[in-house]
Amino acid sequence: MQEFSDPGPEKFPCGCMVTTGPGTPGERTIVFANRYFYKRLGFYRGSLLGHSLASLLTPASCIILDSFILPMLKHEGKVEEILLEVLSSDDAHIPVVANAVMEGPGEKYIYWSLFRAVQRDKLYKELNQTRDLAEQASRAKSRFLSNMSHELRTPMNAILGFSQIMKADPALPENDVSSVDEIIKAGHHLLELINEVLDLARVEAGQIDVSLEPVQVTTSIEDVLSLVRPLADEREIKCRLNATECLSVKADRTRLKQVLLNLVSNAIKYNRSGGEVIVDVERVQDDGDHRVRLSVTDTGPGIEPEDLSGLATPFNRLQREENSIEGTGIGLSITRQIVEAMDGTLGISSEVGVGSTFWIELPECQPMGPAPETLVEKPAADTSAREPRSDIVLYIEDNPVNLKLVEQFVRRHGKARMVPADTPEKGIELASTLKPAVILLDLSMPGMDGFQVLEILKAKPELAGIPIIAMSAYALPEDIHRGKAAGFDDYLTKPLKLNHFFEVLDQYLVDQPRS
Amino acid sequence: MNRQKVVRRNNVHLIGDGARTMMLANGFGCDQTMWRYLVPRLPECYTLVLFDYVGSGGSDISAFDPHRYAALEGYARDVTEICEALELQDVILVGHSVSSMIGLLACQANPALFERLVMICPSPCFLNISPDYLGGFEREDLQELLDLMERNYLGWASFLAPLVMGREAPQDMIDDMAKTFCSTDIRAARVFARATFFSDYRHILPDARHPTLILQSETDALADQRIGHYMHERMPGSKFSLIKGEGHCLHMTHPADVADRIERFCDDRRH
Structure with missing residues (x-):
């Protein structure tokens, strides 16, 4: 076998360069560059010797050389994978990935290897641009939502505010009391719709924030049931909680309440007068993991099997437009997305003429220890x-x-x-x-x-x-x-x-x- | 803001228990670890206060507010809030690069908190502004710098927080900061980069009231000698000191010289 001889730097398909190091006074100058280096940058062989390294770099790359690469070389002896742009003989900017080493702080020379990164950099730039555009669009959407919310809420402030003042006035004539009540009721309803539409837009934009913590389900359900009591009483519907043990789930406290409120108020709205709403809590097994299922069952008319699949799509109200039940058809769609954001699932079963059950399942977790005494700063x-x-x-x-x-x-x-x-x-x-x-x-x-x-x-x-x-x-x-x-x-x-x-x-x- | 909140938000560390207080504010692209070469060379008569701006190092990124930090005044508020929360007095504020101007803003907003100011490689404006100010860069150059840093994203962690600890850093500093590496948030870095490179604070120079030391690097691609002179001419009570060295990070490359000149400047009041 023929003995292999040291090829030196000339044969390698990457730029090899040696510049003066901190041990040499003055700025960094080029003392060697290999054939590949000259060729790819379009210079005559040897023409760069004695030139300063900075003269071969774009201004931005000079800053990186000066404020990062040189101090790092001095202290750590090497830098790796730094993207720089070097100037070719026709002043084009060529992206290169640079590595450099220097053996000691007072070293006379720095050894560089430079790899062309034209294709890689092009792809990377495109990726960055796409990401920037997406971020920009998302910011525009948030801004729009925020402005929209502001614009809609400002007139609502006057409508609801003044009607609340009127209602609180003991001198308000009896005839007008119910008119004012209607204004307040309609105002609140409109506000709820505004909130729902905005919430849906946020959820769809992936902007739903959940902060998960152990939440005791029975407490949340009881809170929700007391919130809907007036609505239930109005329609003489009995609501009850059916829980044998006190279970906790990993969820966002506020969002869980929002979900339960949606399910329970739907169960009241789409029920018969004098009907019943039952909330069941039970532990279920899922591949060895414990989950807690919360089911809300009503005694309403039930849902036709063919309608079940489209139920959680926005704006689908199953011909409920014809009757007098208020709603946008958004609630359940938001509910499903919130539940999924909390690593949960939402399911529906229904029997026409008997009623429907809407359930959610969330991961069970250990209850939180006793709450630390919080100091309320007053x-x-x-x-x-x-x-x-x-x-x-x-x-x-x-x-x-x-x-x-x-x-x-x-x-x-x-x-x-x-x-x-x-x-x-x-x-x-x-x-x-x-x-x-x-x-x-x-x-x-x-x-x-x-x-x-x-x-x-x-x-x-x-x-x-x-x-x-x-x-x-x-x-x-x-x-x-x-x-x-x-x-x-x-x-x-x-x-x-x-x-x-x-x-x-x-x-x-x-x-x-x-x- | 209370002490605990500020300490957490800005990852504040105190080193030593000297009678005089010196606060070290790093420049763009790094965090407090950048001071590791200077710290061991500063005498024991100082209590050193090190911190990270929100969004870099070990700061609390959830406190990042793009509105507040879109201009240097927001960072100056971090500085004064730290001083107030820790009840610091007669602070000697040492700022590198952009933190020199942040320091000047803080001194002007709350003159009573600070005793004097040290600026390492400062520039009030990196842009060339016609007719006659030469900050060194055209807008496109700086845009390209931000772009290049962005494209160095994969290497940004190391780019922003210069790699491993140097041999010379004190052990407790290494322990404290070991976990803070590479945690610079890119969104915050972008906002800070813009505030740093596209701002122009030349107009505040004549309002300087604190004794100020300008440490100028002999060769500095980011802040040329003429910029140091420009600032010195316009800042009442400033001293100009040229360090025969190369680069924009004198406190890393020439820590002994920097420490020595800071020390002499701070001793001035006793003479």
Whole structure:
């Protein structure tokens, strides 16, 4: 066998290069490059000797060389798989993957190998572009949803707010009470539809967030049953829970309630008067894993077998349009997607003339230990040492209808008075002079938004400790999260609910003498 | 914000218990591990405060707010919030690269918290802006840099947090930070990159009120000597100090020299 002789760097199908290292004064210059290197970059052999390495790189690659590769070489002795762009003889940018080594910090030379990455880089760029476009579209969708929610909720605030005020007025003539009730009922229904449509869009966009934790099912069911009691009573339907033991599932507490609420209220809506709704809880085995099945059974007319499959498709209401039952046909579709997001399943069985059973199955888990004692931070804690509190609620809001509405809410509440500020500037000035008990702050105002106003208010030492509450028709969970993260003490979404508004005022107006 | 929250959000670490407080703020593309060569060379009279901006290192990524961090003021708020939560006083703020400008913003927003400022390889604006400011780069160059970093995504982890610990880092630092490697969030990095490379804070230079040391690298592709001089001329109370070295990361490549000059600058007040 012929003895193999060292081929040197010339024969390798990759760029080999040697430059000066930190041990040599001045910048990095090229002292060797192999044939492949010259050929692929279109230079005459030997023509790069003595040139600076930087002159062969794009400005962006120079930055990476300078701020990453050289310091890394000095400290770690090598870099690997760094994508750089080198300039060919006709100034084209050629992507290369570079490895470099240097034996010691004071080394005179750095040894480089460079691999052309044209095809790979092209693919990678395309992938990145596709991802960017998808992210952009998803952001646009979220923005649209958020704006849509805001636009629809703003007029609802006036409709529901003023009708709640009217209803609470003892002087309202008897004849008008039921009219106002109808406005409130229709308003709530419309709001529910808005929420459902938005929820569906979010679910379809894959934006459903679930945070899984052990949830005790019987407690959740009892909560839901008490929520639907008025609806059930109206139709004289008996609701009962049938559970032999106390089981816990891994689920998102709020989402589970949303699911149960949908199933139970459907079971009431699509039932006969005087009928029954039974919620069963049982443990089932699935490939050795324990799961908990929650079934909601009604005594309604039942569903034809051919209709069953299309049931959880959005907007499918099984000809229910003809009758008087309210709904969009969205609920069950959302329900199924939420259940699946929690690693659960949804199933239906039905017998015409007897009734239907809608069930969900979720993974069983150990119940949570006793809840740790939570410390609720109440603003009351730090009020004792302060000056007697003002009874002023300052509301900074540009929309005159909202100002008028909240003024009536505050008057009805009876423990404070509202001072309006219809521009952010006026609000900031009034806050400093009045030192109100509470500041209510609209988030979308022309000129300066609520977050900017919040920052200015927070920076004023004389306003320290005064609760600032965001009031906004931006009602998506991330809007609320963003508001609280920015430092708002509370976040009220429009349309305002009179009772909830009172609760929040009560919380922040503690120790306030009644005026 | 309370201490616990801030410490968790910004992954704050305290080293030493010296009488004077020195806070080290890393530049774009890394986290607090970048200080590992400088830390052992700083004298014991300092309590060192190290942290990560939200989205890099061991910070709490859930606290990342793209609105807040779209401009350097958002990062400056991190700095002041850390000082306030830890009740730091007379802080000597040392910032590398973009953190020099973040430091200046923090000093101007809350002058009372800070005693002096050290800027390592600073630039108030990386862009060339007509008619006569030469930040060094055209917008397309910087766009290409971001793009190139993005395409280095597979290598980003190592790109952003320079690999393994150096031999010289103190053991407790290695232990503390071992788990923070490679955790830079790409979304946050993008936002930070834009805030860093496309901003222009030249206008705040004349409002500088704190004694400031500008440490300039002799050869720096990102912040040329003329930029250091430009800043020095416009910042009242600033000192210019040229380090005969190469590169944009003097605190990594010339830690002894950097430590020495910081020390001399901080000793000034005693003379």
